[in-house]
Amino acid sequence: MDNRRMPTIGDVARLAGVSTGTVSRVLNQRAGVHPQTRERVLEVMERLGYVPMQAARELTGRGDTVGILLAPGVRRYIPYFVLLFEHLTEALWREGMRLEETPTDAAGLPLKPARGYILLGAHDHDPRLEALQNAQTPHVLIGVYPGAYWVAPDDEGGAYAATRHLLELGHRQIAHLTGQPQQQVGRERLLGYRKALEAYNVPFQPHLVLDGDFSTLTAYRVLRKAWEQGLRFSGLFAASDEMALGAAAALEDVGMRIPQDVSLVGFDDLPEIGTALTTVRQDIAQIARAAVRLLKESLAGGAPHGLRVPVQLVLRGTTSLKEVRTA
Amino acid sequence: MDNRRMPTIGDVARLAGVSTGTVSRVLNQRAGVHPQTRERVLEVMERLGYVPMQAARELTGRGDTVGILLAPGVRRYIPYFVLLFEHLTEALWREGMRLEETPTDAAGLPLKPARGYILLGAHDHDPRLEALQNAQTPHVLIGVYPGAYWVAPDDEGGAYAATRHLLELGHRQIAHLTGQPQQQVGRERLLGYRKALEAYNVPFQPHLVLDGDFSTLTAYRVLRKAWEQGLRFSGLFAASDEMALGAAAALEDVGMRIPQDVSLVGFDDLPEIGTALTTVRQDIAQIARAAVRLLKESLAGGAPHGLRVPVQLVLRGTTSLKEVRTA
DNA sequence: ACAAAGACTGTAAACGCTTACAAATATCCT
DNA sequence: AGGATATTTGTAAGCGTTTACAGTCTTTGT
Structure with a gap:
């Protein structure tokens, strides 16, 4: 392995014919260095492949x-x-x-x-x-x-786009599986959903809003129960991919096919999660x-x-x- | 924010009545420090909550x-x-x-x-x-x-203890919800389960082993399906708390009460997950x-x-x- | 009892960098 | 020109830690 000493600020200073203080000033983009000097110093740094040592900077309280x-x-x-x-x-x-x-x-x-x-x-x-x-x-x-x-x-915008997509596919009974209302994210996504419905003159139906908590299991249980109790819809917008996954499993387990029977949109597009899902990518x-x-x-x-x-x-x-x- | 200076090697030295060199030697477990001195220094470090500053050590080429x-x-x-x-x-x-x-x-x-x-x-x-x-x-x-x-x-030992616990409570029909067989952990926990059964002369019944994948949702679905298909047991050992949670939800949803109808043991004891669960703590x-x-x-x-x-x-x-x- | 050896401890320089301060130089005003 | 400012630069003290070196005590052997 390369055991040559890494160049230090001192090396740069010597080769550029200035003091270490000046080099440091160049390094930190401080004002009050003559443009020519700055240029010279930068050149030397480039030539030497100088990289400031983080540990030393940290010691002076200016670590990054x-x-x-x-x-x-x-x-x-x-x-x-x-x-x-x-x-x-x-x-x-x-x-x-x-x-x-x-x-x-x-x-x-x-x-x-x-x-x-x-x-x-x-x-x-x-x-x-x-x-x-x-x-x-x-x-x-x-x-x-x-x-x-x-x-x-842009949570609201994403939710709007998701819902609009379902609307444009012709769906009118569109359910929304929410996150917890305590969290801002959940509220914004619900808002986007409502605004999209409004824009398409589809009346908002409170019973189509299902309370989730961003967890897969809860999504499954809520969906399955709602379906078994007779709730019907042809489109579902879940406020996260993880919930979409649970919802999809529940719908399958009650005999529905996706997307033939129910169209499903998620949110987040996290890698390794629901890679086959129509979703809103963050x-x-x-x-x-x-x-x-x-x-x-x-x-x-x-x-x-x-x-x-x-x-x-x-x-x-x-x-x-x-x-x-x-x- | 806490703007008190973090204690340094110097603070420790002063309070312990020794030099910084000695503190450093204690810190690096170097030989040649009087046991009593070492003790005193360690005490002060403890009291001050002293933690060496990594940046400084790095500067001297001993970074970790x-x-x-x-x-x-x-x-x-x-x-x-x-x-x-x-x-x-x-x-x-x-x-x-x-x-x-x-x-x-x-x-x-x-x-x-x-x-x-x-x-x-x-x-x-x-x-x-x-x-x-x-x-x-x-x-x-x-x-x-x-x-x-x-x-x-000690995965095997933990699984053994979990299963033995169920056995000693009088359970004889004990199911096991596994992790993926590709993972060592899952295999070891299954082994512990089998060994415990053996030790108590309870025959191993392959159909009581349910294949999970460490996910809550799968656990729910597997358990619910198995139960609905007529599988019965009074004890269940799940190879992880997350799976135990899914299993518990499924059992509840099919009308079973825990622990009256089914006794459940998990594995891991992760904080924030299944805090009411009888489980094996890692x-x-x-x-x-x-x-x-x-x-x-x-x-x-x-x-x-x-x-x-x-x-x-x-x-x-x-x-x-x-x-x-x-x- | 005395020197030599060994055990322990303190001192201070060094690591690479920043920055307050002082010094040097350039620029402006009258 | 002669100061007063402003701009640019150098100097050196620190930041927290390690370690070679030099002390100071103890012990040991005779």
């Missing part, structure tokens, strides 16, 4: 280690979060930052300080939010949080990149703002034209 | 950044893995090592070298295993892998600590070996004495 904070009580092993984790790792990596898993104390606060944080599953009056704000620690939230930096997918990678970009803004200082990441309807095998049965 | 490698194709969001992740983070952190999320390439190999690795979900002839072995990179596997460093829970924290200990051994060089972590039956509300029905 980013932590992830998950709200206490939120299940960490929700596929969505896990995937987001992965993409955040990747996105940070590209920017030369590192994602470190930091253990948290009982209150959910990190035991070890990081340069910035990305928060998942925070609720509106999360005490940790206040703590971060007070400490002026840069942070970005996943979800909608006016007043902070946040990134969220580009998690894009969300991760957006979060990292905002984190950098936050690091640089600026006015907090949010970002909506667009979603996209993906047509696969679980939806079809409403059969017009001849009487 | 550890990576986690998950077999490609293995679902990362399995609760068990996620929890293991958390505990590994914690355990490594205590030892002054850091767990860094490293993106991997298509083959599942890390893009950035680390001091050592912990592998999850590897299969017997994983190409990555060979790669690590060839590169002499220290690594520990979770699961049973003769010839390497490995840590695994101490994931202990497994994580063991993995870290082995990793350190591996780092120090030595003969690879494995470690079984004991499990424990936890009695809760889902098992009861077999009712003796008077005819």
